[in-house]
Amino acid sequence: MKSSVLATALVIALAGHAAAQDQAAFKLSGDVDAQAISSAQNMSSVFQGFTPFSEVAAGGIIDGKLAFSRRYTTLGLFDFTFQENNVLDHNGAKIESLSLLVNELYADLNYGDLLYLRLGKQRLKWGAGFIYNPSDPVNPPKDPTALRAVREGVTALKLEVITKPLSVMTFGVLYDVLGQTGVGSRVSTPLIPNTDLALSGYWSQNESWTLALNASVAPLYEMPGWDTLQLWFEGCIYDKARYLLVSSAPAVYPYYSFLTGGTATLPEIRTVVLLEYYHLSEGLSAGDLAGAYQGVRAGTVPRSYMAGRPARLGSDYLFISVTQPTLTDDGNLVFDKIGLLASCLVSLTDASFFATGGVTTTFVKDSEVDLTVTWANGGPETEFGNALSSVAVTLDAKVFF
């Protein structure tokens, strides 16, 4: 909290300085989202009563970005999410909640065209992974079961030197607990043909050190029709366990995690296929996971150990996604405005899964209506078999501004 207040004060001071510059302007963009969710509770979940659950909820979300720019270059950004939520059926009671989340709030300064400085709450670029960045020790982790969730940044000072052959990013991250404060650096280069390579390092007193390698390759970029094929790898080793242990089995040292993935757009039909696999050395085996759930039911393992680790309890996961941006792209009055999405996250550790299917429509200009269904399933001692909501249907109506 203290670090956020400090960041806000600094950003306001820098924005004030920048406002004195010529041709500066504020621009607001984002979307207003009216949302209704209907969920079926998983009666065998160990999280009943521990995590809030509502069968029917409705609310409004405003995702906004207020950018402060001079000509076409940003000088600062305020990225926020304002949410108003109504639980319509919660044991007969109506609960209303309001929240404002500051996702990013930063100011940019640059010295010439080489050195760039960003100060404030910001997301620091780290991993190549789409659904999850297992090597990222800095940013709040992505939740692979909530791909549309807005991601918060961290309070940091970042310096970047950007050149064509080599870019270097160095940063210091400020957390409320001084011991968690850390420093890191990332060196990236596109010098190997069709490849982007990055080496990163991070150190903090409490989290110790992390060394990471990220690589993205477009192996067939020279071949028309196949040039959308891209492969990536993200991996790291680190010194101290990131999660509280619920298993007596010692983890392999040094700890490591990696993700590998690929995507391609099918020619003509424009379907985007994405595949990712990740492995966590800290992840539990199927036996340990079953034992942990039995421990939760017996009251010997705190439920918080299991709840705060979405899609990171097991050791191996596979994610498959198929997206059809629009059914047709030839001016058809109906099918040009309908898109489809299907994805499935499978825990290879315990064979449970979290599947998503959705339809997106864009019949009205600058708006979108989405219908999404999620389904979590598996056995009683599996990760997704213990999801609190077994089936959820979400209807979103978004207006972009």
Next chain:
Amino acid sequence: MKRLAFVLIAVAAALPLAAQSFPEGDVVAYIDKVDAVTLPVNSKGRMAVVDTFSSGDDRASDGFFVRKDNRVVWVATAPASQKNFALLRDQDVFWQRFAATNKVVKTSATANSRGGETSNLDLTRFNTNLDYAVKYLGEDDVDGKACYRFELRAKNRKLAYSLVQLWVEKSTRIPVKKAFFAVSEKVLKYYTVTKAEMKDGRIAEMEMQYVDALKPQDTSRLRIFDITPLSSVPEQFFTREYLESGRLYPYEF
């Protein structure tokens, strides 16, 4: 006798070439001048594209671009859902930035990331000699305008069209028509310049109409305006890191 026959054949073969020798000298230098009339090497401008389909549906998007020779970055300013979407061309490598997440991924020259008849290459191709080998074909007439006609063959297979034909108006050096061919040498689409305003010997505003040769009712109207020469453009604008940092913002200048 055989030698005489060979000389006669060689002379006969050379006749059409002699007839098509370019009247203004060096073809490559001339094409550079044509490009300079269209868009200065270091420049910025705005672009508005409207796709019209035979169904009666249409789709519009606006953006601005910054050019440094064969490197171009294009940022969408409309529609609202696509604000912040960006397309980067760094020589023969193309990148796109997703509007919502700032994530940058490689994309293809042939893809039409914004939809319609205009490919990524159409939005970012401004240096003809770097992309194509140019050959003069002769004189021609387009809508009553006296033109030179050229054949452009792609130097790199990644480029969208293996063969292009270009008509340049003699008096203004404006490329008034371009036809794009498939590998089979069948016309895929063409554009004609429907409006051009000149200022200081170069185009200040231009409007082109792209037509799908296979479905002529499907068209795209591309308008480039507010074209402004820049004294210098930072190299960093054309790197993935800079695009991903979100610094290049869809400010409507």
